[in-house]
Every structure is written in C-alpha cells, then in structure tokens.
Amino acid sequence: MPVITHDITLVANSLLNDEVAAIPTETVYGLAGNIFSEKAIRRIYEVKQRPLFNPLIVHIAAVKDMWKVASFIPPLAQALAEKFWPGPLTLLLPKKDTVPSIITAGKDTVAVRVPQHPIALSLLEKLPFPLAAPSANPFGSISPTTAEHVASYFKQEFPFILNGGPCKKGIESTIIGFNEHGAIIYRYGSLAIEEIEKITGPLQEYIRNEENPDAPGMLLRHYAPVTKTVLSSDIKKSIAENIGKKIGLLLFDDRYTSDEATVVESLSIDGSMEEAASNLYAAMHRLDQYSLDIIIAERFPDQGLGKSINDRLQRATHP
Ligand code: TXA
Ligand code: MG
Numbered sequence: 001m002p003v004i005t006h007d008i009t010l011v012a013n014s015l016l017n018d019e020v021a022a023i024p025t026e027t028v029y030g031l032a033g034n035i036f037s038e039k040a041i042r043r044i045y046e047v048k049q050r051p052l053f054n055p056l057i058v059h060i061a062a063v064k065d066m067w068k069v070a071s072f073i074p075p076l077a078q079a080l081a082e083k084f085w086p087g088p089l090t091l092l093l094p095k096k097d098t099v100p101s102i103i104t105a106g107k108d109t110v111a112v113r114v115p116q117h118p119i120a121l122s123l124l125e126k127l128p129f130p131l132a133a134p135s136a137n138p139f140g141s142i143s144p145t146t147a148e149h150v151a152s153y154f155k156q157e158f159p160f161i162l163n164g165g166p167c168k169k170g171i172e173s174t175i176i177g178f179n180e181h182g183a184i185i186y187r188y189g190s191l192a193i194e195e196i197e198k199i200t201g202p203l204q205e206y207i208r209n210e211e212n213p214d215a216p217g218m219l220l221r222h223y224a225p226v227t228k229t230v231l232s233s234d235i236k237k238s239i240a241e242n243i244g245k246k247i248g249l250l251l252f253d254d255r256y257t258s259d260e261a262t263v264v265e266s267l268s269i270d271g272s273m274e275e276a277a278s279n280l281y282a283a284m285h286r287l288d289q290y291s292l293d294i295i296i297a298e299r300f301p302d303q304g305l306g307k308s309i310n311d312r313l314q315r316a317t318h319p
Pocket of ligand 1: 025027028029030031054055056057088090092104107109110111115133134135136171172173174175186187
C-alpha cells in the first residue's frame, strides 16, 4: 500500500520528482501530478486505468493563477471564480498552448479549480506548478473520501497518500463550461446549481451521450459499487420485491427502519442534504463490504444538492 502521511513537504518533494501522490480536497481525494511532467501524467492515467480520452482537472492555488493555464477568461467565469473559489466548482476555460494536450485529452479547453482544503492549498503554494488530479479511484468505481479508501484501492503504484481527514463535501466539484449564450452545466456536484444560477442566470444543459463523453463523469455507469444497486422512490415496495435477499438500504434520513434489511445506512440524522452528500460515498464503500445481494438506494428530493446526489445514484445503479 502507499504510505499514508501528514507530511506536506515529503509529498511536495515526491511531486517535484515526477511521482504521483494522492491528496485531500474538500470534495474527494485526488491522484495528483505536475501538469508539466509527462511521466507523472501518464502514470495517473495508468494507475487509474483511465482512458486517455478522459481529460483531467487542473488544481491551482489562487484565482489569479488561472492565467497559468487559460488563454482567455470569460467575464462570467471570472465572476464565478471570485465568488466560489476556493471551492467545489470547476470551470472549463480556453487552454493556453503551454498546457500539455494529454491533460485536456486534446480538447481546446482546460478544466480548472482552486480546492477549499487547507492542506491541498498549502501543498499547491509550495509547488512551482499546478497539479492535475482526477479522483483517486480506479476508473468507474466509487470516489474516495478518506485516505483509507484510497489505500484500499491501490497496492504499490505510487509512494504517498497525504492525509487530510474525511472530505467535508463528499461529492465531486460541479463543472461549468461557457459558450456564446452563457454558462453550461457539465456535471452536477458539490456546489448546488441554484447558487451558480444567481450569477449566471439559467444554466444550459450539456447534451450528453455515450459517443460524446465530453465530461465522462457523465458516463451512464460511473461511481458504481460492486454490489447490484437500484434507485427507489418507494422503499417499502422495493423491499417487498426483494424479500429473501440480503438487502442493504441507503436512505436519506432515519425516518424509516426495516427488519428485512441486513444493513441500513442513513445519510443524515436530521435530513440535511449537505450532511447526506458528505456521507454518501463512505456509506456506499461500507455497504459494498457486506456481500449483499442488492443495495436499495432512496431517491432524493430533486433540488439543491439532492440533484447531485440523485445524479450519482443514477450512475451507480445503471446496469
Ligand atoms: O471534485 C473534483 O472535481 C475532484 C477533485 C480531486 O478535485 N476531481 C475529479 O476529477 O472529480 P475526475 O477526473 O474524476 O473528473 C473530472 C471530470 C471528468 O468527467 C472529465 O471528463 C471532466 O472533468 N473534464 C476535464 N476536463 C474537461 C474538459 N476540458 N472538457 C469537458 N470535461 C472535462
Ligand atoms: Mg472521478
């Protein structure tokens, strides 16, 4: 297993040596490397078994560093960055020629954000280059929200996991792009779109399909437990349909208990969507360890972070 450490300097030196390292952010743990090191970036794709057509997110230390990777910053992007960075918002900006095309998978835009985690920020401030970092999980599986999740996924493929504790937000950043008409939502995430729309006006939907995986976080099956998982708006009915099976329940709050289930995960005691989002992936990781026949996940109210949680559950349950 990679070594779990709190030593920021140790990890900074490793990154300076073209190694990759797992790092904490407020959303999920990332598998980071120097954007200018071809060796490190190739290693990220290799370790994750990620297809090369799937571009990476670049992490910078401050709003002003956008110019290190972007050739142009639309006024709406500038406004969003000033309002929400550091924070769980990724912006797609026209890329500078100096950003290697392996980062952007040949696209002319680069995905960039300033993470809201003191350890990630202090690491970025120590380094003379931005860090590319996809989530630190094998392609398609559940994203890690603790250092231990990352360790459980990997054997010896990279030296260090920088421990920053459990991720506060717990689901990935929201991804926003731009065209001549305004802002486009590419991926629902930890920043609710209602907050973004206060600045941008109504967001355009990105037209997604399997042949056009512009944001493969948008692939139909993704973030998936190994155990068969279904999404349900009627928990009682779904249990009745699966009587006799070893059932795990993934519920919004603790309103509902069941004798038929082997294990029940309640994501929030008081029905807070923020709390539910921060617990979602850890609960999915735990449920996956019970050798269940089926996980029945409760559909969330379709607003605020509920939209982002439903999006992840939908992809986790896609056959
Ligand atoms: O919260 C997060 O965003 C985490 C932490 C580590 O920062 N990172 C993350 O990275 O979720 P990843 O690689 O798992 O997801 C990045 C998503 C992918 O769906 C990728 O296709 C999309 O961003 N993406 C990156 N660059 C893009 C671009 N130029 N155009 C469209 N989509 C892009
Ligand atoms: Mg990911």
